[in-house]
Amino acid sequence: MSSRDAILATVRANRPGLTRELPSIPRFDSAPPVSLLDAFKAALVSMGGAFMELGEGADPLAPLRARLASGLVCSAVPEVSGNLPLSKVQRPSDLDKVDVGVVRAAFGVAETGSVCLTDEALVVNALGYLPQHLIVLLDPADIVVNLHHAYDRPEFRRHRYAVFHTGPSATADIEGVLIRGAQGVRSLTVVPVLRRT
Amino acid sequence: MSDLRLSNQGDRVGPAKTAPEPQPRVTLVRDGQRVNHAKNAEGFLAAPQHQKMHDKRLWDLRQKRDGQMHQIPEWEELRELASAIKEHTLAHLDEYLVQFERNARANGVHVHWAKDAEEHNRIVHGILRYHGAKSLVKSKSMLTDECGFREYMAQVGIEIVETDLGERIQQLDDEEPSHIVVPAVHKLATDVAKVFAEKLGSDPNDADIYHLAETQRDTTRPKILSADAGMTGCNFAVAETGGITVCTNEGNADLSMNVPKLHIASVGIEKVIPKIEHLGVFVRMLSRSAVGSPITQYTSHVRGPREGGQMHIVLVDNGRSARLKEEQFWRSLKCIRCGACMNTCPVYRRSGGLSYGATYSGPIGLIIDPTINRHKYSELPFASSLNGSCTNVCPVKINIHEQIAAWRKVMAENHELPFAKKAAMQAAGALLAQPALYRTAIATADAALNTLPRFAVYNSLNAWGKGRENPHAPRKTFHAWYKKTRGRK
Numbered sequence: 001m002s003s004r005d006a007i008l009a010t011v012r013a014n015r016p017g018l019t020r021e022l023p024s025i026p027r028f029d030s031a032p033p034v035s036l037l038d039a040f041k042a043a044l045v046s047m048g049g050a051f052m053e054l055g056e057g058a059d060p061l062a063p064l065r066a067r068l069a070s071g072l073v074c075s076a077v078p079e080v081s082g083n084l085p086l087s088k089v090q091r092p093s094d095l096d097k098v099d100v101g102v103v104r105a106a107f108g109v110a111e112t113g114s115v116c117l118t119d120e121a122l123v124v125n126a127l128g129y130l131p132q133h134l135i136v137l138l139d140p141a142d143i144v145v146n147l148h149h150a151y152d153r154p155e156f157r158r159h160r161y162a163v164f165h166t167g168p169s170a171t172a173d174i175e176g177v178l179i180r181g182a183q184g185v186r187s188l189t190v191v192p193v194l195r196r197t
Numbered sequence: 198m199s200d201l202r203l204s205n206q207g208d209r210v211g212p213a214k215t216a217p218e219p220q221p222r223v224t225l226v227r228d229g230q231r232v233n234h235a236k237n238a239e240g241f242l243a244a245p246q247h248q249k250m251h252d253k254r255l256w257d258l259r260q261k262r263d264g265q266m267h268q269i270p271e272w273e274e275l276r277e278l279a280s281a282i283k284e285h286t287l288a289h290l291d292e293y294l295v296q297f298e299r300n301a302r303a304n305g306v307h308v309h310w311a312k313d314a315e316e317h318n319r320i321v322h323g324i325l326r327y328h329g330a331k332s333l334v335k336s337k338s339m340l341t342d343e344c345g346f347r348e349y350m351a352q353v354g355i356e357i358v359e360t361d362l363g364e365r366i367q368q369l370d371d372e373e374p375s376h377i378v379v380p381a382v383h384k385l386a387t388d389v390a391k392v393f394a395e396k397l398g399s400d401p402n403d404a405d406i407y408h409l410a411e412t413q414r415d416t417t418r419p420k421i422l423s424a425d426a427g428m429t430g431c432n433f434a435v436a437e438t439g440g441i442t443v444c445t446n447e448g449n450a451d452l453s454m455n456v457p458k459l460h461i462a463s464v465g466i467e468k469v470i471p472k473i474e475h476l477g478v479f480v481r482m483l484s485r486s487a488v489g490s491p492i493t494q495y496t497s498h499v500r501g502p503r504e505g506g507q508m509h510i511v512l513v514d515n516g517r518s519a520r521l522k523e524e525q526f527w528r529s530l531k532c533i534r535c536g537a538c539m540n541t542c543p544v545y546r547r548s549g550g551l552s553y554g555a556t557y558s559g560p561i562g563l564i565i566d567p568t569i570n571r572h573k574y575s576e577l578p579f580a581s582s583l584n585g586s587c588t589n590v591c592p593v594k595i596n597i598h599e600q601i602a603a604w605r606k607v608m609a610e611n612h613e614l615p616f617a618k619k620a621a622m623q624a625a626g627a628l629l630a631q632p633a634l635y636r637t638a639i640a641t642a643d644a645a646l647n648t649l650p651r652f653a654v655y656n657s658l659n660a661w662g663k664g665r666e667n668p669h670a671p672r673k674t675f676h677a678w679y680k681k682t683r684g685r686k
Contacts, residue, residue: 004310007466007514011291014522020285023278025474028271043491092456093422111481112492125455125503129448147492148477156473157438160304160501161455166492169448173363173379175386176254177406183360183414183421184448184495 027148036110036143037192043113047167048180050189052135064191067135071099076123077137079193092126101131101185105138106155108190111146112166115190116153119161128165129184136165136188139195217387217404218246223551232555232573234580238548241383251383251549258379258540261489262590269481278478280594283531286470287521293436293469294512300439304501307509314344317513321346321428321461322353324509328459330355330425334417336443336450337361338430339377339534340463340513343556343569358420360449362413369396375550375558378487378536383549427453431464432533433479434510437472440500441510444483444493451497460502461509467517467530479533482592486535520568525603529564531593536561538587538597544580553577560587564600567608575613578604640674 001009033039041051052067054060064080073082074095080102089095103122105115115136122128144150155162169184180186221240226232241248266272286293298308307324311317317340325333333355335341347368350357359365363380367373370392374380381389386404394401399412421427429450433442441462443450454460470479476498484493502508521527539545539559550558555566555574563581566574578601587597608614629635673681 002310003312003316006312007310007512007518008291008294010514010518011294011466011521014518015290016284016288016521016524016527018284018288020281020288022285022471023281025278025478026271026274047490047492047494096418096422114492114496119503126452129452129455146477147481148474151473151477156440156476156498156500160499160503162498163451164492164496166494166496168494170446170494171362171410172446172488173361173366173381174384174389174406174409175250176257176379176382177386179407179410181414182362182410182447182449183417183452 025148027146027152029145029149032145033110036145037140039110040108040113040143043111044167044190045113047113048170048178048188049113049167050187052189052191054192061193064135064193067189068100068102072097073100073102074098074127074131075102076121076127077102077104078196079137086123086127089124092124092130095124095126095130098127098131100133100135101127102135102137103127104195105136105142105190106162107142107144107150107153108138109145109147109150109164110143112164114150114164114166116150116155117163117165118155118159120159122161125161128163129169131185132181133187133189134165134168134185136190137193138190140192142195217385218244220244220384220388220391221247221549223549223554225554226573228570228573230573231576232553234548234552234554234576237552237554241549241552242547247383247385247549248547250385252546254379254382255540255546258488259537259590262486262537262540263489265485265489265491269485272482275478275482276592276594279482279533279592280531282470282475282478283593284528287467287527287530290466290469290521293471294466296436297434297439297469298512300437301501301510302439304439305508306439306501307507309509309511311511311513311515313515314513317344317463317511317515318346318349320511321463322350322355324459324461325355325426328425328507330459332356332358332420332424333426333428333461334358334360334421334424334453334457335428336430336445336453337364337374337380338428338463339374339556340430340465340515341428342374343515344463344513346463358417358424360417360421360453361445361447362410365413365417366392369393373551373556376536376539377534377557377559377561383551421452421456424453424457426459426461427455427457428461428463429454431462431468431510432483433476434464434469435471435473435476436469438500440498441468442476442480443497443499444480444495445497446488446490446494448495451495454497454499455503458503458506459509460499460506461511462499463511463513465517466512466514467532479592483533483535486537486590486592516569523568525607526564526568526600528595529561529568529597529600531595532561532565533593534561535592537590537592541586541590543582543584543586548580553580560597560601561595564595564597564604567604571611572613575608575611578602578608579618636674636676640677642670644670 075082171182221244366381375383390404431441545559
């Protein structure tokens with residue numbers, strides 16, 4: 001008998017004899033925050049992330065462009081361009097020297113301050129991890145109230161890779177001292193940029 | 198990059214001026230011998246700096262967990278849901294495993310089944326050999342620790358690099374993780390500086406935690422970039438999508454699965470849950486229970502290989518299917534490895550995880566380890582005060598303290614009690630059966646406790662005098678007091 005069949009046979013023989021129906025899951029959304037964006041910002045900042053406020057002028061993206069003015073920038077969004085085109089990236093390790101990566105979030109979660117990045121948006125998944133800093137564009141209209149609503153979204157069925165980023169890489173493995181920038185990005189900045197339709 | 202190093206280092210003092218307290222060590226027993234938790238804990242108890250930091254750090258995690266819990270009005274409802282989902286799934290585990298396998302295969306994932314640790318290691322070795330892989334970077338996985346994966350790979354000449362900071366420290370120091378979430382929590386920064394100096398060539402006198410973390414980042418990144426394969430564990434395997442969910446704070450699991458072409462995930466068969474919507478329940482509670490943050494920095498959902506890559510999932514039994522049959526103990530399979538029970542446990546906080554001599558320590562270890570090796574871990578169920586705090590904080594409502602008590606009974610019935618404990622229990626049994634004799638004995642013992650010299654109470658024959666101070670005995674027994682006050686009426 002194969003290990004597969006042996007394991008399944010033992011599991012079948014040893015199943016606990018209880019009837020426990022699968023519960024239906026409430027969405028726990030009866031008291032949403034007044035502003036999803038404000039709740040999102042507060043949660044993001046508490047997790048070590050940053051939120052970039054944009055101006056109103058002729059070029060609302062000016063603060064973002066200023067942030068991308070120096071260093072090696074790899075952008076996966078049409079709104080801003082970098083100096084390392086993704087088309088030049090042959091393998092993930094090519095992103096090692098990148099200072100700033102830019103990517104578009106599928107949606108955000110107000111409860112936790114998370115942004116959801118998919119393989120389609122990242123183009124190369126490692127873009128979310130190897131650059132020193134990550135900038136994430138998020139349309140404020142794409143914020144859901146909590147994780148229950150987040151998991152109702154289609155991304156988790158549609159994509160091979162979908163990840164919540166909540167602030168930057170962090171560790172507190174030595175004496176509980178919190179370090180931002182453990183293995184992945186040292187900072188994560190969310191920028192409110194409307195999705196182009 | 199100092200501007201980005203947000204820290205809560207406020208209450209740490211600068212580098213110690215005196216020589217740092219050396220790290221207490223535990224001698225591991227060979228298979229076939231019994232782990233003596235109380236004896237193993239002696240070194241840790243005798244190291245005040247380690248002991249104090251450990252206790253404080255873990256209690257801090259417990260308090261942060263409480264803070265998060267109080268912000269979620271539906272917390273108890275979530276626990277109830279999580280428990281129900283897990284119990285339902287375990288009662289239909291074969292069906293959900295088959296569904297998971299079918300969907301994972303449809304996504305292009307290679308699915309393997311391993312009966313035990315040895316088969317797991319052999320399968321992974323086979324995959325690596327097929328791809329000519331000589332180096333593997335991995336994120337933390339208790340399952341691979343359980344399987345002795347690194348030891349196995351060392352024998353076949355494959356380089357394994359742990360990428361989680363705590364797990365990397367433990368790997369370099371040739372120790373087991375002492376905690377399932379924070380593997381090096383028993384170490385002071387000075388201990389880490391010593392290990393890094395010996396193994397990575399950094400400055401032995403530099404115990405600055407930022408520098409230590411930076412040393413890890415700088416030395417691990419080249420290994421991630423050049424690795425032939427990446428490995429992760431799995432927090433939740435979703436049957437309806439065939440995908441796995443992995444939670445980390447460092448982003449090291451994502452690096453391990455997204456930089457090398459080959460991704461192997463080791464998955465315990467109890468990790469399966471039926472649907473995506475169930476993730477909402479578990480993810481909301483996992484990090485809140487573990488470290489008191491609303492979510493881990495990274496929560497990754499992987500359903501299949503990257504373009505041009507390959508993904509393998511090894512489903513591992515290693516005693517889990519046998520545990521399902523144990524009426525009193527199968528519910529321990531609901532565990533989502535958050536570590537909340539460890540953080541709250543007074544025995545764990547004071548004795549340190551390594552004193553348990555097992556992959557899983559703390560309250561959850563007490564009820565899992567004996568299912569792996571009954572004789573070796575027969576004393577562990579006694580490393581508890583049965584205060585029930587573990588059960589109260591468990592996000593999936595495992596009746597941990599009741600299982601600990603049940604294990605004690607099993608050990609007694611199976612003649613697994615060590616002689617001293619057995620003799621004491623027999624004496625207590627005889628005494629408790631005769632009320633008059635009991636009263637006389639208690640009055641005598643109380644008087645004796647208060648008058649006996651220290652060496653008579655704190656000696657090698659009295660386990661209750663080890664590693665703890667006995668409470669002051671009351672001047673008179675309750676019976677004597679009652680007789681004197683109420684009894685006269």
